[in-house]
Amino acid sequence: xxxxxxxxxxxxxxxxxxxxxxxxFLRHPDVLTMSIAxxxxxxxxxxxxxxxxxRKFGYEGLDAFRIALAKxxxxxxxxxxxxxxxxxxxxxxxxxxIEKVAAMLxxxxxxxxxxxxxxxxxxxxTALKKARRIYLIGVGASSxxxxxLAHKLNRAGFLALHSWDGHMVMENLAYLNEQDVVLSFSYxxxxxxxxxxxxxxxxxxxxxxxxxxxxxxDLSKQVNGxxxxxxxxxxxxxxxxxxxxxxxxxATVLYLGVIEEMIGTELTERMKKTAENIKKIK
Numbered sequence: 001x002x003x004x005x006x007x008x009x010x011x012x013x014x015x016x017x018x019x020x021x022x023x024x025f026l027r028h029p030d031v032l033t034m035s036i037a038x039x040x041x042x043x044x045x046x047x048x049x050x051x052x053x054x055r056k057f058g059y060e061g062l063d064a065f066r067i068a069l070a071k072x073x074x075x076x077x078x079x080x081x082x083x084x085x086x087x088x089x090x091x092x093x094x095x096x097x098i099e100k101v102a103a104m105l106x107x108x109x110x111x112x113x114x115x116x117x118x119x120x121x122x123x124x125x126t127a128l129k130k131a132r133r134i135y136l137i138g139v140g141a142s143s144x145x146x147x148x149l150a151h152k153l154n155r156a157g158f159l160a161l162h163s164w165d166g167h168m169v170m171e172n173l174a175y176l177n178e179q180d181v182v183l184s185f186s187y188x189x190x191x192x193x194x195x196x197x198x199x200x201x202x203x204x205x206x207x208x209x210x211x212x213x214x215x216x217x218d219l220s221k222q223v224n225g226x227x228x229x230x231x232x233x234x235x236x237x238x239x240x241x242x243x244x245x246x247x248x249x250x251a252t253v254l255y256l257g258v259i260e261e262m263i264g265t266e267l268t269e270r271m272k273k274t275a276e277n278i279k280k281i282k
Contacts, residue, residue, distance in 0.1 A: 032069065122257070124227060131158070141244045
C-alpha cells in the first residue's frame with residue numbers, strides 16, 4: 001500500500017491536528033518542496049506536529065516521508081490529484097463538478113482494486129456458488145447495492161433474497177440454516193439492521209460475510225470473513241458516493257466470479273427463463 005492510500009485508509013483514526021496535516025499532504029502537490037515550517041503554516045499546526053505525523057506512518061523524518069509521497073504521486077495520473085480534494089465548493093460550475101466526480105470515481109475504482117483481498121473474495125464466491133439461498137442485506141445506499149446483486153443472481157438462476165423492509169428481512173432470516181449465505185453491505189460496519197442479521201446467521205450456523213471498511217476484531221468475530229474496502233468517504237462528505245462505488249465494485253466482482261463457470265449455454269438458458277417471464281408484463 002502506498003503512503004497516499006495509507007493516509008486515506010487511516011484518516012478517520014487521526015485526531016484533528018493530524019487530519020489537518022494529512023489534508024495538507026494530500027491536497028497540495030507543492031508540499032514536496034515546502035520546508036517543515038511552511039507545511040506547519042499551511043496546515044495550521046506546528047513543526048513538531050509534522051514530525052509526529054510522519055513518524056506515526058513509520059518514517060524517521062520528513063525527507064524520507066516526502067520521498068515515499070513523491071513515489072506514490074508518481075504512480076497516479078494527473079487527474080488523480082483532483083480526487084484528493086473533490087469537495088464541491090459553493091461556486092463550482094457544472095464542468096468542474098463533472099471533472100471532480102470523474103476523477104474521484106476513477107481513483108476510487110483503482111484504490112479499491114488494489115486494496116481487495118483476493119483470497120477472501122474467492123472464499124465468498126465459492127460459498128455463494130454452493131448456497132441454497134443467498135440473503136443480501138443492506139440499509140440506505142448499501143441496500144441499493146444489495147438489491148442490484150440479488151437481481152443479477154436471480155437472473156443467473158440462484159435464489160437470492162433481498163428486502164427494503166427491515167422487518168421483512170428479519171422474517172426472511174427465520175428460515176435461515178447452515179446451507180445458506182448472508183452477504184451484507186455496510187460501509188461503517190455498524191448498521192444495526194446488518195449486525196442483527198449477522199447475529200442471526202451466526203446463531204443458525206449460516207456462513208456470513210460483510211463488505212465494509214470496518215476491520216475491527218469485534219466485527220471479525222461475528223462473520224466468516226470481511227471483504228474490506230478502502231476508507232474514502234472522508235474526502236467527500238456530501239453522501240455515499242465513493243463508498244457506494246467501492247461496494248458496487250465488490251458486488252460486481254462477486255457476481256462475475258460466481259457466473260464465470262456458467263458462461264455459455266447454461267447461463268444463456270437461465271437468462272432466457274427470467275426474460276420470458278418479464279416479457280409477459282411488458
